[in-house]
Amino acid sequence: MRIIHSRLHGVLILEPDVYRDSRGFFLESYNQKYLDSLLGTQTVFVQDNHSRSSRGVLRGLHYQLPPFAQGKLVRVTSGRIYDVAVDLRRDSPAYGQWDGVELSAENHRQLWIPPGFAHGFLVLSDTVDVLYKATAYYAPETEGSIRWDDPTLAIDWPLEGLTPLLSGKDQNAPCWAEAKPWP
Numbered sequence: 464m465r466i467i468h469s470r471l472h473g474v475l476i477l478e479p480d481v482y483r484d485s486r487g488f489f490l491e492s493y494n495q496k497y498l499d500s501l502l503g504t505q506t507v508f509v510q511d512n513h514s515r516s517s518r519g520v521l522r523g524l525h526y527q528l529p530p531f532a533q534g535k536l537v538r539v540t541s542g543r544i545y546d547v548a549v550d551l552r553r554d555s556p557a558y559g560q561w562d563g564v565e566l567s568a569e570n571h572r573q574l575w576i577p578p579g580f581a582h583g584f585l586v587l588s589d590t591v592d593v594l595y596k597a598t599a600y601y602a603p604e605t606e607g608s609i610r611w612d613d614p615t616l617a618i619d620w621p622l623e624g625l626t627p628l629l630s631g632k633d634q635n636a637p638c639w640a641e642a643k644p645w646p
């Protein structure tokens with residue numbers, strides 16, 4: 464496993480070892496002992512999510528507030544996304560900063576996003592299957608969202624001329640300054 468540190472402290476890119484042979488490949492998509500030793504704490508996932516989206520769909524930016532704050536371990540099993548985390552933690556040197564990474568079925572990269580970050584992704588392929596584990600249950604009453612195109616955040620989405628396809632909720636998301644604050 465190769466680990467790449469994002470410019471946001473705590474956000475990690477995981478590159479699992481991929482064992483290829485004439486049949487195809489094998490990889491460990493999750494190993495509790497490894498992740499616990501990497502993070503230096505026990506991480507308990509309680510929910511696995513799977514979404515399918517088409518090219519140009521943009522989901523985000525989303526987060527849940529404590530006590531339902533979620534750490535997320537994100538991966539892609541078909542297609543490609545540009546996956547983005549935004550640091551919400553006011554005591555963090557990276558407060559209000561974002562980072563993005565391409566996750567794809569080909570590069571097998573996973574993104575670990577701890578609690579305290581908003582998350583969103585843009586679909587770069589015709590279709591994509593995104594799978595992610597979460598450390599807290601869905602609790603919509605605690606959900607916060609931020610506009611994907613907030614000018615303060617200025618996320619450099621690789622849109623290549625596309626107009627992103629958003630949910631109604633995401634179209635009406637508040638700007639960074641008006642989003643539910645992280646406590």
Ligand SMILES: Cc1cn([C@H]2C[C@H](O)[C@@H](COP(=O)(O)OP(=O)(O)O[C@H]3O[C@@H](C)C(=O)[C@@H](O)[C@H]3O)O2)c(=O)[nH]c1=O
Binds near residue numbers: 601630
């Ligand atoms: C997120 C979620 C949604 N749902 C339902 C609610 C709704 O009817 C339908 C679609 O929900 P949404 O529009 O919120 O789905 P989506 O926009 O895909 O929301 C997700 O976006 C990414 C970026 C994240 O990081 C996730 O945590 C989550 O917020 O699925 C659940 O039942 N459980 C869940 O955990």
